[in-house]
Every structure is written in C-alpha cells, then in structure tokens.
Amino acid sequence: MAHADLTAPETIPEPLQGAVAFVVRWIPLLVLAAGWELVSGWMVPEAVLPGPIAVFAETADLVASGEVFADLFLSVFRVAVGLGASILIGVALGIGMARSEPVENVFDVFLSLLYPIPKTALVPLAILWLGVGTSTAVLIVFLACLLPIVLNSYNAASDVDRNLIWSAQMMGTDGRRLLWKVVFPATIPEIMTGVRQAIPIAFIALVSAELIASNAGIGHLILAAGQIGNYTQMFAAIVVVSATAYAAVRGFEVLESRVMVWA
Incomplete structure (x- = not known):
C-alpha cells in the first residue's frame, strides 16, 4: 500500500x-x-566573537536610538547614485555594443580589461582623484555594478528575435525608433536580472570603499567599532547593512514582478 x-x-x-x-x-x-x-564563548572568546543574542540586542539599540540611521542613509544614497549611474550607462552601452559593431570594437577590450580587476584595488587611485568621501564610494559602486548590467543588456540585445526586428523594419520602423520600440522592450527581462544581480554587489563594493575611503557611512561605522574593540557594535552594523541589502533585493523583486507583467 x-x-x-x-x-x-x-x-x-x-x-x-x-x-x-x-x-x-x-x-x-x-x-x-x-x-x-x-x-561564541566556547571556541572563541565572547569578547572577540559576541553571540547572536548580544549582537541582535545591540542592533535593536542602534535602531531604537537612531544612531545608525545617519550612516545608513548616507550609504544607501551612495548605493543609489552609483547603481543608478551604472544602470543608465550599462544598459546604453550593452545595447549599443550588441547593435553596433564599431561600438563593440571600441568598448570590448576596455570592459574585458576592467572585468577581472577587484574594484577595491581601485580605491587608492580613486582617493587620489576624488578624495575621501562620497565621490570615491559612488565611483567604486558604479564600476562594480557596471559589468553585470552591461553583460546582461548585451546578451539580451544580441538575442532579440530577428523576425521581430525584420517585421518592425518592414513596417517602417528603423534607427532610434527600432531600438526604443523593439529592442529595448525585448531586453527588459535580462536587464532586470542584471540589476538584481548588481544590488548585492553594490553593497559589497560600498562597504569595501567606506572601510578605506570614508569618514562616514555604514562601512566606516563597522571600521570605527572594530578599531576601538566594540565588536558587538561592529557585528550589529554588519547585520544592519545585510538586512538593508536583503530588503533592497526583495523590494526590487516586487518591482520586477510588476514590470514583467507590462513587458
């Protein structure tokens, strides 16, 4: 049975x-x-690795006191600017490379050389150019997020159904109207995937930049707490940025589901 x-x-x-x-x-x-x-407290001293109960209690205190919000809002602003710039430029560049051989020839080598470089390795150079602060953090976020968006946009634009393009051309659609009316709408699903992949990358790049090149922000808060031995607060700040990144991804997925209905 x-x-x-x-x-x-x-x-x-x-x-x-x-x-x-x-x-x-x-x-x-x-x-x-x-x-x-x-x-915590058994294999590793609790002073060095505080337990989750202590960390979550400290996280609640940081949130309740509002102490963390100034740094968090600054970090989210930096992510939004850097990620937003990478979306605008990355989508245009990816579609342009897919639809124009001269554009691809110009940018392919540059992107291939940029891709394997750890973006945090560029922080000292960015400090020399832009100084310590928001501009450097935004630049690092932008560079870290650019490649996933370019690659997804490029692949999507390259795979647009040729019959769809030919049909539009036969109806008199060409040039910029063809890109805007046919190619771009067809690439939206892959573009959204690239943006979703870029969001956690943006937070990773942000914290890495703020640890080195910022006197404010959630990354700086993590560094400052670690330097004075306040490891409970350090882990609490890590929890805050992790929860923020998770909420950003989930919020984008909700937006994506609505956009995909339209697409």
Whole structure:
C-alpha cells in the first residue's frame, strides 16, 4: 500500500502552507545562529566573537536610538547614485555594443580589461582623484555594478528575435525608433536580472570603499567599532547593512514582478 508523502505541499493544509514555507526558508539561518551561539564563548572568546543574542540586542539599540540611521542613509544614497549611474550607462552601452559593431570594437577590450580587476584595488587611485568621501564610494559602486548590467543588456540585445526586428523594419520602423520600440522592450527581462544581480554587489563594493575611503557611512561605522574593540557594535552594523541589502533585493523583486507583467 502506497504511503502519502507528508512533505509534499498538497498534504499540508492550505492555511498552514505559508507558515511551513516560512519556517523551511529560515531554517538555515536558525541553524547558523545556533552554531554561532555555541562557538561564541566556547571556541572563541565572547569578547572577540559576541553571540547572536548580544549582537541582535545591540542592533535593536542602534535602531531604537537612531544612531545608525545617519550612516545608513548616507550609504544607501551612495548605493543609489552609483547603481543608478551604472544602470543608465550599462544598459546604453550593452545595447549599443550588441547593435553596433564599431561600438563593440571600441568598448570590448576596455570592459574585458576592467572585468577581472577587484574594484577595491581601485580605491587608492580613486582617493587620489576624488578624495575621501562620497565621490570615491559612488565611483567604486558604479564600476562594480557596471559589468553585470552591461553583460546582461548585451546578451539580451544580441538575442532579440530577428523576425521581430525584420517585421518592425518592414513596417517602417528603423534607427532610434527600432531600438526604443523593439529592442529595448525585448531586453527588459535580462536587464532586470542584471540589476538584481548588481544590488548585492553594490553593497559589497560600498562597504569595501567606506572601510578605506570614508569618514562616514555604514562601512566606516563597522571600521570605527572594530578599531576601538566594540565588536558587538561592529557585528550589529554588519547585520544592519545585510538586512538593508536583503530588503533592497526583495523590494526590487516586487518591482520586477510588476514590470514583467507590462513587458
């Protein structure tokens, strides 16, 4: 006699399916927190590796006091400017390279040389050019996010259905109108994928830049707390930036789902 699979979604009452999915999604994080709590104070001194309870309590204090918001808002602003610039330039460059051989010939070597360079290696040079502060952080975020967006835009524009383009041309659509009316709408799904991939990269690049080249921002807060030995606050700041990046990705996914309905 066959037995029903109790783990299959259809065997779970519908009102409980959402709760079960939520628990399953967060089980890895709970396991990580439990392991962290065991390691803290046992294998590693608690002064160096505070436990998750202490860290989350400090995170709540930072948020409740508002102490973290000035740095967080500055960091989010830097991410928004750097990522926004990379979207505007990356999409135009990717589509231009896909649709124009001269454009591809000009920029292909440059992008190929830029791609393997760790963007944090450019921070000292950016400091020489722009000084310490927002401009350097924005530049590093821009450079880090540019390649994923260019590559996704390029691949999407290269794969546009030729029949779609020919049909539009036969109806008198050409030049800029062809790019705007046909090619660009067809590339939107891949562009959105590139932007979604770039969001966490933007936060990684931001914190790396702020650790070296900023006197404010969440990365600077992490560095300052570590330098004075306040490791609980250091980890709390890391939790804040991680939660912010997660919220940014999830928020973009909601926006993406609405845009994809239109596309």
